[in-house]
Amino acid sequence: xxxxxxxxxxxxxxxxxxxxxxxxxxxxxxxxxxxxxxxxxxxxxxxxxxxxxxxxxxxxxxxxxxxxxxxxxxxxxxxxxxxxxxxxxxxxxxxxxxxxxxxxxxxxxxxxxxxxxxxxxxxxxxxxxxxxxxxxxxxxxxxxxxxxxxxxxxxxxxxxxxxxxxxxxxxxxxxxxxxxxxxxx
Amino acid sequence: xxxxxxxxxxxxxxxxxxxxxxxxxxxxxxxxxxxxxxxxxxxxxxxxxxxxxxxxxxxxxxxxxxxxxxxxxxxxxxxxxxxxxxxxxxxxxxxxxxxxxxxxxxxxxxxxxxxxxxxxxxxxxxxxxxxxxxxxxxxxxxxxxxxxxxxxxxxxxxxxxxxxxxxxxxxxxxxxxxxxxxxxxxxxxxxxxxxxxxxxxxxxxxxxxxxxxxxxxxxxxxxxxxxxxxxxxxx
Numbered sequence: 001x002x003x004x005x006x007x008x009x010x011x012x013x014x015x016x017x018x019x020x021x022x023x024x025x026x027x028x029x030x031x032x033x034x035x036x037x038x039x040x041x042x043x044x045x046x047x048x049x050x051x052x053x054x055x056x057x058x059x060x061x062x063x064x065x066x067x068x069x070x071x072x073x074x075x076x077x078x079x080x081x082x083x084x085x086x087x088x089x090x091x092x093x094x095x096x097x098x099x100x101x102x103x104x105x106x107x108x109x110x111x112x113x114x115x116x117x118x119x120x121x122x123x124x125x126x127x128x129x130x131x132x133x134x135x136x137x138x139x140x141x142x143x144x145x146x147x148x149x150x151x152x153x154x155x156x157x158x159x160x161x162x163x164x165x166x167x168x169x170x171x172x173x174x175x176x177x178x179x180x181x182x183x184x185x
Numbered sequence: 186x187x188x189x190x191x192x193x194x195x196x197x198x199x200x201x202x203x204x205x206x207x208x209x210x211x212x213x214x215x216x217x218x219x220x221x222x223x224x225x226x227x228x229x230x231x232x233x234x235x236x237x238x239x240x241x242x243x244x245x246x247x248x249x250x251x252x253x254x255x256x257x258x259x260x261x262x263x264x265x266x267x268x269x270x271x272x273x274x275x276x277x278x279x280x281x282x283x284x285x286x287x288x289x290x291x292x293x294x295x296x297x298x299x300x301x302x303x304x305x306x307x308x309x310x311x312x313x314x315x316x317x318x319x320x321x322x323x324x325x326x327x328x329x330x331x332x333x334x335x336x337x338x339x340x341x342x343x344x345x346x347x348x349x350x351x352x353x354x355x356x357x358x359x360x361x362x363x364x365x366x367x368x369x370x371x372x373x374x375x376x377x378x379x380x381x382x383x384x385x386x387x388x389x390x391x392x393x394x395x396x397x398x399x400x401x402x403x404x405x406x407x408x409x410x411x412x413x414x415x416x417x418x419x420x
Contacts, residue, residue, distance in 0.1 A: 067215075130213065
């Protein structure tokens, strides 16, 4: 069972999820990067992918898999299979090999449609705005929007009530938007 | 109008604000994760996007690492000899930590007395005229509607003066933390500058307590806190 799950036992998998939810992706990187080369080779062998296409698809899969884990949309059982499947789908989507993609999605639709890319100038301004936001706001917004933690969990950790944290999240979003707007002027 | 344009011109409802914020944060941190993994793949596994995987760590890489380690050791020894192995003092550390000014991103809007005064204080602060900024904030904090950010910027305006006025900074920074609902957006920053104010004022016991709290929490400024804690004189 462990070999199907990147050497992780069920309890180690739970530890990994906990760390990810707390914003620590070191363990995730450590485990999954050790298998990056296997994934590359699988894509090259299975789909005759070029090295850089296989690299991009494996990297996309690593990021998407991490997101799915945090959303608790992946269960312990056969992580290796799901991961390589996801990388395959992402590769076919990128190379627009729709006929082969259909074969894969009909059976296992593991990779989400990607969100539309944020325009580069917007992202540049946002990257300038983010460090100007208070540390408390940064932590709260990242925990909620990126680490996928529930407001209730965040409130418990901060020893505040949920309504206060909800209000604070709203203020933090507004503050971030204000900073963004100031930088746009 | 596209969602990002709405975000830029503040013509956005609550749900849309949440959607855009999520998308921006996700893209930012996904990018960071990608960069970290790209770096680790290259350094630890010798795998890059451009070149085929070498499979295992190459001899060349081991040689490069060995040379890097040797160079780092050599630099360390030379640096130790130059500075005589002295650890930084708490005075030099606080000076270093106060050398970069905390950005002021408050919006200048409104026609009320407090808004006007606040605006002037922000302008002075951003011109690095901290004496004026402190004087104006002193006037702001006695007006109705003063908030924890006003106390924060009053405190840091005292600290950034030359020489820093640690003792004067303590009270407003403590006031900035006196928020029963704990809704301050700058709580961690306020505590950090309060620590520096205590150190500047020679009040090491409360500074030590705040530094230990910062270290225990980890993350932002934890390593700076550790260095400062070790540099404080024993009482």
